[in-house]
Amino acid sequence: MSSDSRDQPVVVVGAGPVGMTTALALHARNVPVTILEAEPEDRDRSGSRAIYVHGSTLRTLERVHPGLGMDLVDEGMVWPTRRTCWRGKEVFSRTYDSPGGYGDIPHFTSVPQVRTEAYMHEALDDCGIEIHWESEVETVDADGDGVRVETTDGRAWETEYLVGADGGGSTVRNEIGATFDGDESANSFIVADVEEIDGEGYPNERLFHYDHPEVGGRNVLLVPFTGGWRLDIQCLPDDDPEELCSDENMRAIIRTVLGEAYEDNLTWISTYKFLQVHADSFVDDHRRVLLAGEAAHLLAPFGARGMNSGIADADEAASAIAVANRARSDAVARDEIELFAARRERAAQYNIDAAGQALEYLQGDDPKTVLRKEAAASLADHFEVAGEYLDDAPYGPHGAPPIVSTGNY
Numbered sequence: 001m002s003s004d005s006r007d008q009p010v011v012v013v014g015a016g017p018v019g020m021t022t023a024l025a026l027h028a029r030n031v032p033v034t035i036l037e038a039e040p041e042d043r044d045r046s047g048s049r050a051i052y053v054h055g056s057t058l059r060t061l062e063r064v065h066p067g068l069g070m071d072l073v074d075e076g077m078v079w080p081t082r083r084t085c086w087r088g089k090e091v092f093s094r095t096y097d098s099p100g101g102y103g104d105i106p107h108f109t110s111v112p113q114v115r116t117e118a119y120m121h122e123a124l125d126d127c128g129i130e131i132h133w134e135s136e137v138e139t140v141d142a143d144g145d146g147v148r149v150e151t152t153d154g155r156a157w158e159t160e161y162l163v164g165a166d167g168g169g170s171t172v173r174n175e176i177g178a179t180f181d182g183d184e185s186a187n188s189f190i191v192a193d194v195e196e197i198d199g200e201g202y203p204n205e206r207l208f209h210y211d212h213p214e215v216g217g218r219n220v221l222l223v224p225f226t227g228g229w230r231l232d233i234q235c236l237p238d239d240d241p242e243e244l245c246s247d248e249n250m251r252a253i254i255r256t257v258l259g260e261a262y263e264d265n266l267t268w269i270s271t272y273k274f275l276q277v278h279a280d281s282f283v284d285d286h287r288r289v290l291l292a293g294e295a296a297h298l299l300a301p302f303g304a305r306g307m308n309s310g311i312a313d314a315d316e317a318a319s320a321i322a323v324a325n326r327a328r329s330d331a332v333a334r335d336e337i338e339l340f341a342a343r344r345e346r347a348a349q350y351n352i353d354a355a356g357q358a359l360e361y362l363q364g365d366d367p368k369t370v371l372r373k374e375a376a377a378s379l380a381d382h383f384e385v386a387g388e389y390l391d392d393a394p395y396g397p398h399g400a401p402p403i404v405s406t407g408n409y
């Protein structure tokens with residue numbers, strides 16, 4: 001047994017945004033914690049990924065580590081304009097003169113995930129929370145008294161509670177025997193980052209193109225973030241996404257969408273099919289292991305519920321563990337962990353359904369949806385509400401899950 005054993009009542013597996021938030025939220029509740037991370041400290045976390053950080057997530061981060069939410073506000077940007085074009089013609093545009101939200105925290109901020117993670121690392125350092133790098137968890141054995149974890153290099157930890165925040169391919173989830181079956185999006189999507197240019201660049205607007213005529217009739221979404229632009233291209237059913245991603249094709253697409261000045265500024269590109277799935281249980285049979293973030297659920301990114309809901313999981317997992325850890329009765333401790341599972345499983349199903357509505361809207365060929373889009377486009381010149389429907393619908397409903405103690409997701 002390693003000397004690390006039992007000194008920490010809680011072990012978090014995974015130093016992604018959800019694992020780091022879990023650790024900060026435990027520390028804020030005066031519960032000592034350590035993190036095991038498979039990758040080395042100098043790993044590459046490229047790609048803008050979760051750029052849209054919701055105001056409620058910023059408030060959660062500010063609450064668990066004062067200053068962290070505001071760091072993201074200061075680093076991020078709020079794009080003031082939302083705009084939509086239908087087959088090349090503008091059907092909606094609105095510019096806001098304020099970032100909305102409450103107090104100093106805006107409605108959202110747009111910042112690359114790698115910067116969010118950098119601020120979380122600083123916060124962990126401030127709190128003296130250690131990340132054990134190159135510590136890939138291989139086995140997890142729980143019983144009524146606690147959890148034993150072994151890493152691939154033969155070290156072992158014993159802990160009261162374990163949070164699996166080890167992402168979509170979660171070992172922790174497999175080890176507790178949770179199933180993870182779900183649907184995959186029919187279409188592929190290309191996600192690319194384009195670096196901003198100094199001076200007079202493209203305006204800071206979120207722009208959605210339905211059936212962009214100069215991008216082969218594909219849907220194209222452009223979202224600004226601090227330092228660049230995120231370009232999402234929805235492939236057509238017969239597309240070969242890898243071919244579409246060639247240097248030549250991407251230069252042409254960037255030239256068309258952002259302008260010639262940007263055509264050499266591609267910094268990251270990836271292709272995806274999105275899974276919509278959640279684990280059948282977010283806790284093990286002994287109520288000692290909790291799943292959070294992508295270890296527990298995967299969503300299509302429309303509506304930006306992925307990292308935002310993972311951070312809500314993290315805060316609720318920490319809250320449940322903090323109470324369970326001090327409980328005088330095993331039954332009370334179990335109840336707290338079960339309450340976490342009940343709330344977050346329900347939230348995950350809600351978020352999957354909401355992201356699924358957006359996915360269905362974007363790629364579905366349901367005649368009613370197709371007709372509704374066509375009708376809205378033809379009425380948009382006369383009725384703003386028609387254009388606003390086209391502008392809003394690709395991101396799914398705005399609602400929050402029925403059971404949330406903090407945040408919106």
Ligand SMILES: Cc1cc2nc3c(=O)[nH]c(=O)nc-3n(C[C@H](O)[C@H](O)[C@H](O)COP(=O)(O)OP(=O)(O)OC[C@H]3O[C@@H](n4cnc5c(N)ncnc54)[C@H](O)[C@@H]3O)c2cc1C
Nearest residue numbers: 014016017018038049050051137166167293294306307308
């Ligand atoms: C293109 C794209 C766009 C996105 N856009 C948004 C958006 O706008 N808004 C939003 O909210 N979300 C968005 N997301 C989702 C967001 O990126 C994820 O939800 C987020 O990264 C999940 O965080 P996590 O901490 O759960 O998992 P991860 O970030 O995957 O972190 C898991 C960590 O666990 C480690 N690990 C894995 N296995 C082990 C093991 N056995 N032992 C120890 N450590 C292990 C990994 O190395 C990793 O560091 C997007 C995702 C993509 C791909």
